[in-house]
Amino acid sequence: MNEDNIRYENPAEGVARIMLARPDKHNAINPQMIYEVNAAFDRAVRDESVKVIILGADGRNFSAGHDIADTVADFQAATKANSPGVSTWSDFTEEYTHGWYAAEKETYLESARRWRNLSKPTICTVQGKCIAGALIFAWVCDIIIAAKDAQFSDPVVTFGVSGVEWLGHPWELGARKAKEFLFTSDMWNAEEAHRLGMVNHVVERDDLGEFALNMAIKIAGKPAFALKLAKEAVNKTLDIQGQANAIDQAFSLHHLCHNQNFRKFNYGMDTSNLPSFSSAPKKDA
8 A cells, every 4th residue: 555644664673653644734534544554553563573653643733633625425435445444344335324334434443443452552642733533543552642732622522423433532531521522622732631641641842752762662672472461451451341332332323423414414514513624524525
């Protein structure tokens, strides 16, 4: 797969780094980017010399979230063209709910689940804005390091949707703060994210890359098998507590919102509150 939207590098022995590389679009996320990231994760996992993976981003912002300039038909077609088969779903270009549900399940939900369960430790570095779908990229990583200028927001309730496709909010923030985060659509800074336990460390913007790399090098020095099983033990604990089932249920509610908006607005979101993009997710191309 081409790497038009990302950059892959090995900054130190035992460390792979994947960088979102659409800074001119504030690293807005589209299916092409997701499957390039997926391929890069695969490359790092299959490289036996790599022990730790860093996910970061070029430019002022980590990511502005979903690239909603595309129509639903564009999104579905891009999923069909780019997906390597992350899940067992198909029929991504079917009409109405069938195709869009399948495409979002494949591109967002199942990709996120796969990345969360990668066998190797992952570190995400966040600077500037981390909005909506960008939260998924951060939350599926094992460790999050934020620059002091990092800001986090999931504003999709404002747009008539119950939350992003991977609803990790209760697990990342706790139930009451998750509700506040969703209900208000407020932008929370790095210090608040750190206070709530969503972020491991907050550092100066200029120190972000070096801090993450030093941590990755430290982790890479540990026995690889023990690291893999330690990660699996924590992830399985969350699954036993119900995380996987809760996220699946939330994804279904996410699409119930899309269906309501299509019936009311002929858009996937509430058009009365959309920001001024050139286009929005429409039924038809």
